[in-house]
Every structure is written in structure tokens, then in C-alpha cells.
Amino acid sequence: MEFDLIVKNGVIVTASEVLPEGLEIGVKDGKITCIGTGLPSTHNTKIIDAEGAYITPGGVDSHVHLAQANSPTGDGWETGSRSAIAGGTTTIIAFASQEREDTSLYPVLKDYHATAKDQSYCDYGFHFILTNPTPEILHDELPVMAEKEGITSVKLYMTYDALKVNDREVLNILFACKALGMTTMIHAESHDMIAFIIDGLERNKYTEPYFHAIARPRIAEDEASYRAISLAELADAPMLIVHMSSDVAVNHVRDAQTRLLPIHAETCPHYLFLLSEKLKAEPHDHFSGAKHVCSPPLRHDPKDLEGLWQSIANGTFTTFSSDHAPSKYDHTGGKKLGLVDGIPRFANIPNGLPGIETRMALLFGQTPACQPLEKARLSLPRFVQLTATNPAKLYGLSGVKGSIAPGYDADLVIWHPKAAGACTISQSMLHHDMDYTPFEGVEVGNWPRFTVLRGQVAWSQAEGVVGSLQAGKFLMRGRGEVVGGRVGGVPRGMGVEERAYWL
Ligand code: URP
Ligand code: ZN
Ligand code: ZN
Numbered sequence: 001m002e003f004d005l006i007v008k009n010g011v012i013v014t015a016s017e018v019l020p021e022g023l024e025i026g027v028k029d030g031k032i033t034c035i036g037t038g039l040p041s042t043h044n045t046k047i048i049d050a051e052g053a054y055i056t057p058g059g060v061d062s063h064v065h066l067a068q069a070n071s072p073t074g075d076g077w078e079t080g081s082r083s084a085i086a087g088g089t090t091t092i093i094a095f096a097s098q099e100r101e102d103t104s105l106y107p108v109l110k111d112y113h114a115t116a117k118d119q120s121y122c123d124y125g126f127h128f129i130l131t132n133p134t135p136e137i138l139h140d141e142l143p144v145m146a147e148k149e150g151i152t153s154v155k156l157y158m159t160y161d162a163l164k165v166n167d168r169e170v171l172n173i174l175f176a177c178k179a180l181g182m183t184t185m186i187h188a189e190s191h192d193m194i195a196f197i198i199d200g201l202e203r204n205k206y207t208e209p210y211f212h213a214i215a216r217p218r219i220a221e222d223e224a225s226y227r228a229i230s231l232a233e234l235a236d237a238p239m240l241i242v243h244m245s246s247d248v249a250v251n252h253v254r255d256a257q258t259r260l261l262p263i264h265a266e267t268c269p270h271y272l273f274l275l276s277e278k279l280k281a282e283p284h285d286h287f288s289g290a291k292h293v294c295s296p297p298l299r300h301d302p303k304d305l306e307g308l309w310q311s312i313a314n315g316t317f318t319t320f321s322s323d324h325a326p327s328k329y330d331h332t333g334g335k336k337l338g339l340v341d342g343i344p345r346f347a348n349i350p351n352g353l354p355g356i357e358t359r360m361a362l363l364f365g366q367t368p369a370c371q372p373l374e375k376a377r378l379s380l381p382r383f384v385q386l387t388a389t390n391p392a393k394l395y396g397l398s399g400v401k402g403s404i405a406p407g408y409d410a411d412l413v414i415w416h417p418k419a420a421g422a423c424t425i426s427q428s429m430l431h432h433d434m435d436y437t438p439f440e441g442v443e444v445g446n447w448p449r450f451t452v453l454r455g456q457v458a459w460s461q462a463e464g465v466v467g468s469l470q471a472g473k474f475l476m477r478g479r480g481e482v483v484g485g486r487v488g489g490v491p492r493g494m495g496v497e498e499r500a501y502w503l
């Protein structure tokens with residue numbers, strides 16, 4: 001066998017272990033074909049000497065918003081995928097978003113394919129956002145999407161006027177997706193609680209960015225998460241609650257998992273590193289809090305942050321995604337979205353933060369590779385599970401993405417924490433098309449030295465982005481593997497016969 005690439009002398013980390021030092025990864029035609037020692041090379045073989053480095057699977061970021069019509073100043077495919085690759089992410093799953101008036105998903109998918117094709121530095125797939133789940137869409141179109149178009153997951157919103165579906169619609173979707181082996185993602189916040197509070201804040205003229213965090217209290221996430229879990233339990237369907245920010249809501253997930261329900265949870269870097277104080281005005285800019293407006297909001301209490309870190313370490317969270325959903329702060333020379341006639345109006349500030357590039361390094365920095373053991377927040381295998389292996393499994397990319405093993409795509413991140421040391425995040429080092437990062441000044445333990453996409457170096461810390469804009473391929477995804485939990489139970493307090501009456 002002649003290899004195209006051999007990565008030597010590094011320490012390979014998988015979802016289950018840190019392998020012994022000195023193993024070599026042999027790559028042929030973009031795939032890992034062999035892991036061993038003394039692999040033969042010829043003058044055609046590229047060698048990466050990873051002496052002293054850790055090698056982890058290329059990141060799989062399963063929650064990314066690019067080129068969505070509802071964020072006119074957001075990131076596009078070129079800049080968003082460039083930013084991904086520069087931060088160690090080789091696969092992204094972005095959203096193809098149905099608008100309410102769309103009565104078919106086919107044109108939606110066609111549009112999103114057109115924006116992404118030949119415009120991505122990394123591999124990509126789509127989840128549908130469903131806002132109008134008609135019977136035709138659920139029963140005629142989704143089966144085709146799952147079987148022929150490689151789209152095996154949907155996201156629903158319990159809040160936002162333009163996106164929200166009601167509980168009955170959630171159930172319809174859960175039942176339809178379960179039958180197809182699709183994963184349902186859900187944004188769980190109580191719409192009416194939030195709308196009620198916003199009315200009161202506006203009446204009392206509390207409209208500065210900070211009041212965004214007051215308007216969406218933990219109880220709103222807590223209630224909606226529990227309701228979403230109950231709906232999934234009634235349907236006996238797998239579900240992932242996206243971007244969880246509060247320890248209270250996560251406890252409902254933990255409880256459901258203890259009962260072996262197939263309930264999953266995702267959190268994001270901003271909920272682990274930032275608190276709502278970021279929404280307060282800075283002395284030099286009274287509107288700066290707008291840079292930290294996301295939903296659910298950053299929380300007030302450091303205890304939330306601690307609780308989330310525990311759920312990172314103990315297995316409650318299945319995935320760790322960026323929810324890269326940015327809008328420019330100052331989008332046309334002083335025109336700031338949410339500043340209405342000079343008056344801050346938090347309800348008009350677009351929701352969502354940039355974070356596709358900083359996700360991997362922020363979490364890697366909390367492993368024993370970068371921290372003394374007693375300070376580390378999670379193990380290296382847990383880092384790999386959260387950032388690559390689990391999202392690949394959950395979203396139907398098992399056997400292709402998210403692992404360093406023969407037969408998998410040769411997507412790798414090479415880290416040199418000992419040689420290169422820490423790095424401080426700043427807007428000037430990033431590759432997105434945004435004018436800020438919410439992580440400005442945050443120190444991370446290390447930054448990827450190389451990102452390898454299917455055997456090709458796509459990012460090198462010395463040379464920058466060296467991959468090609470046409471390199472990214474659309475991924476036809478299969479059925480999700482339910483990571484932990486089981487399907488095939490009856491809802492709590494209900495017998496099989498009772499369920500048979502209505503099923
Ligand atoms: O604030 C957020 N997360 N906005 C982006 C859209 C979403 O809800 O994921
Ligand atoms: Zn959301
Ligand atoms: Zn001032």
C-alpha cells in the first residue's frame with residue numbers, strides 16, 4: 001500500500017481512549033486506511049511529524065446557521081466554512097430553513113444547496129427547520145428527504161413568532177420523524193412567558209440589551225424543556241434539546257436519561273464561558289451588550305455555568321456545538337440593528353453569536369492536555385465524544401466522520417499544547433465575516449496547528465487557510481444512531497394496552 005499521507009509520532013485520541021504514543025495514521029484517497037507502526041512511505045507520501053502533539057478527529061459542528069434569509073448580516077458559506085476549518089472543524093451541519101409560506105421543502109433545499117455548492121472549505125450537511133409542518137411535508141416529503149436527499153434531522157422552535165410550532169405540531173413531527181429514524185432537535189423556551197415579560201419590560205421602558213436576559217428567565221427554558229421531554233416521551237421518539245443554558249433545565253434531561261428515554265442535550269461554548277454581565281453596557285459603548293444577545297440568554301449565576309460543566313464531564317450532554325448564528329454589530333458604518341432612532345430595543349436585536357471557529361479550542365483548553373489534571377474540566381476522550389464522535393453518530397454520519405479509525409474520512413486536528421502553549425482569542429485572528437467575537441480576550445490552552453480534511457491540509461497555523469473553497473462536499477446522512485437511551489417504551493404512567501387504544 002502506498003499512502004498519500006502519514007501522520008507520525010503523535011498521540012491519537014478517540015472517543016474511548018488516549019492511544020499509546022508513536023502510532024502512525026496512514027491515509028489513502030482521503031480515508032484512514034491503517035493505524036500502526038513503521039508504515040512504509042515513498043517519495044509521493046506526504047509526512048506530517050506530530051511529535052509531541054495530540055491528534056483528535058476533525059470537529060463536527062452540528063449546529064450552524066449560514067446564509068439564512070432571516071439574518072441578513074450573518075455569515076455566508078465562504079466565510080463561515082473558512083472560519084470552521086481554521087478552528088479545527090471539518091464538518092458542519094447547517095440549517096435549511098422553511099419559511100411559513102413554504103408549502104414544500106423541495107425549493108427550500110434547492111436554494112440552500114445553491115448557496116453552499118462550491119462555497120465551502122469543509123464538508124457539510126443540512127437539517128431542516130420546520131415552521132409549517134403540513135401533512136404533505138411530514139408524510140410525503142420527509143421520507144424522500146431521509147431516503148434520497150440525505151437529510152435525517154429537523155429543528156423545531158417552541159418560541160419566536162416567525163418560527164414557533166405548537167405542541168400538537170411538535171407531536172406530529174416527533175411521530176413522523178420517529179418512523180423515519182430522523183432526529184428531532186428542539187429550541188425549548190416558553191413563548192408565552194417570554195412574550196408576557198417583554199410586554200412588561202417595554203411598558204416600563206426597560207429596553208437596553210441587558211433586559212434581553214431578564215426577558216428570558218431560566219424558568220422559561222425549564223418549563224419548555226420539561227414539556228418537550230414529555231412530548232417526546234408520549235411519542236417515544238428521540239429528541240435533542242439544543243443550546244441548553246441552564247442547569248435547572250438540564251436536570252430534566254438527566255432525569256429523562258436515568259429513565260432510559262432517548263433524550264439528548266446540546267450546549268454551546270458561550271453558556272460555559274460567559275455570564276449575563278456581558279450584556280451590560282461598557283463605559284465606552286452603551287450598546288455593546290448587543291454583542292452578547294442570544295437565546296436562551298447568557299445566565300446570571302456562576303452556579304449555572306458550574307452545573308453545565310458538570311454535565312459536560314458526566315455525560316449528560318451528547319453534543320457541544322457552536323450555534324454560530326451571528327449578525328454584525330455595526331453593519332453599515334454606525335447602523336446597529338436593535339438601535340431604533342438611537343434608543344436601544346433589545347427585542348429588535350438579532351439573536352445569536354459567532355463561535356464556529358473558537359468552539360474546538362475553547363473546549364480543548366479545558367482538557368488535561370492544557371490543564372493540570374486537578375483543574376481539567378473534562379477528559380480528552382470526552383472532548384472527542386462531544387465535538388466529533390457523538391454528533392456524527394446522532395446525525396447519521398457513523399463510519400464516515402467523527403472518529404480516527406480505518407475506513408473513516410481522514411479528518412484530523414493536530415494540537416501542540418506543549419510546544420505552542422496558550423493563545424488569547426481576539427477578533428483579529430478569526431476568519432469569519434463578523435466584526436466581533438464574544439470571546440475577545442478569553443485565553444485558550446492551544447490552537448489547532450493543522451486541520452486535515454479528507455487527507456488534505458486545509459488549515460496550517462503557519463500558513464493560514466490553505467484548503468480550497470471547492471473542497472467541501474455535501475454529506476448524504478443516514479439514520480441517526482441513538483447514542484444511549486432506548487426507543488420502544490411506553491410513556492410514564494401508561495400501560496401498553498392503554499397506548500394501543502390511541503396509537
Ligand atoms: O440566539 C440564537 N440561538 N439564535 C439563533 C437561532 C437559534 O435559535 O438557534
Ligand atoms: Zn435555537
Ligand atoms: Zn458613554
Ligand code: ZN
Binds near residue numbers: 324
Ligand atoms: Zn441555532
